[in-house]
Amino acid sequence: MDWICKVHSHYNFGPLTLCLSVNYMDRFLSSFDLPHDKSWMQQLMSVACLSLAVKMEETVAPLPVDLQVCDEYYAFEPRNIKRMELIVMETLKWRMHSVTPFSFLCYFLDKFNEGKPPSYMLVSRCAELIVATVKDYRFLSFRPSEIAAAVVLWALAENQVIGFSSALAASEIPVNKEMIAGCYALLVKKRGNFSASLSAPLSPIGVLDVPCFSFRNDDTTPGSSPSNNNSNSNDQASTPASKRRRLSASPI
Numbered sequence: 001m002d003w004i005c006k007v008h009s010h011y012n013f014g015p016l017t018l019c020l021s022v023n024y025m026d027r028f029l030s031s032f033d034l035p036h037d038k039s040w041m042q043q044l045m046s047v048a049c050l051s052l053a054v055k056m057e058e059t060v061a062p063l064p065v066d067l068q069v070c071d072e073y074y075a076f077e078p079r080n081i082k083r084m085e086l087i088v089m090e091t092l093k094w095r096m097h098s099v100t101p102f103s104f105l106c107y108f109l110d111k112f113n114e115g116k117p118p119s120y121m122l123v124s125r126c127a128e129l130i131v132a133t134v135k136d137y138r139f140l141s142f143r144p145s146e147i148a149a150a151v152v153l154w155a156l157a158e159n160q161v162i163g164f165s166s167a168l169a170a171s172e173i174p175v176n177k178e179m180i181a182g183c184y185a186l187l188v189k190k191r192g193n194f195s196a197s198l199s200a201p202l203s204p205i206g207v208l209d210v211p212c213f214s215f216r217n218d219d220t221t222p223g224s225s226p227s228n229n230n231s232n233s234n235d236q237a238s239t240p241a242s243k244r245r246r247l248s249a250s251p252i
Contacts, residue, residue: 001025003043004050005135006070014057015127019100021053022134024088027098032091043074048084056096101130104148112152112167125155129187136190142183145175150183 001022008018025046028034034041051064064081068074076084089096105126109118129151133139139147157164164184168177 001046001135003070004046007050007067010070011062011067013054015131016100016102017050017053017057018131019102019134020056020096020098021050023098023100024049024052024092024096026140028088028091032087040074044076044080044084045088047076047081048088051081052085052088052096099144101133101144101148101151102127104145105130105152108149108152108173111171111173112149112156112162122155122159125158126151129154132190133187136186138186139183142179143175146179146183149173149175149180150187153180153184154187 004021004025005018007013008021028045028049034045036042047064047067050067054061054067063078064085065076065078068076105123109123109126113122130147133147133151142150153162153164153167156162156167168180171177
């Protein structure tokens with residue numbers, strides 16, 4: 001898990017890539033009896049899960065063998081990585097489009113933000129918090145929808161847009177509110193860790209590339225100016241510049 005996070009940071013992959021790789025790993029370990037005394041197999045599994053997530057989410061992806069960075073003790077040949085990828089996919093029954101908290105982010109932003117278009121910074125903050133929950137095993141007890149709801153409420157309450165308790169009580173959502181409150185409480189408990197680990201804004205590449213996100217025209221994305229944003233079309237303003245560059249590349 002630590003190695004996956006290091007490589008994710010090293011290549012500056014999108015947050016969905018991290019969520020998917022951890023999701024694949026958790027699902028694989030719940031169905032496949034991996035020997036605990038063979039650390040090389042665990043590392044090979046980590047490489048395979050990250051490689052699969054990268055192929056699913058990243059437009060420009062390094063070769064699987066090039067993912068073996070960040071002080072990795074073992075070095076696997078490409079054929080061994082591919083074989084492990086097949087084992088993982090077969091174990092997961094080829095169900096690679098996993099449900100993650102990002103799957104519900106658009107829904108809860110609309111619900112709790114009173115239907116107003118979310119700002120780029122709000123979505124970025126939600127992405128940061130979701131990534132932070134991926135790194136803590138205690139959040140495994142919550143469903144992706146519960147994590148997404150708690151994260152959105154946290155981000156809005158953090159900016160004093162809404163109050164957590166009143167917003168949750170007044171909402172009509174098909175999710176267990178007690179579990180959302182429990183997840184929110186854990187977020188509050190980890191507040192100090194979030195402040196330390198999320199010192200730099202995370203660019204939520206991939207998360208923003210969905211139709212429901214229509215950002216306010218006065219939002220500025222990192223590396224841009226208000227005048228540049230006003231000169232762009234609405235479609236371009238709704239997506240970070242880095243994502244637009246990646247989408248312009250060949251999809252093959």
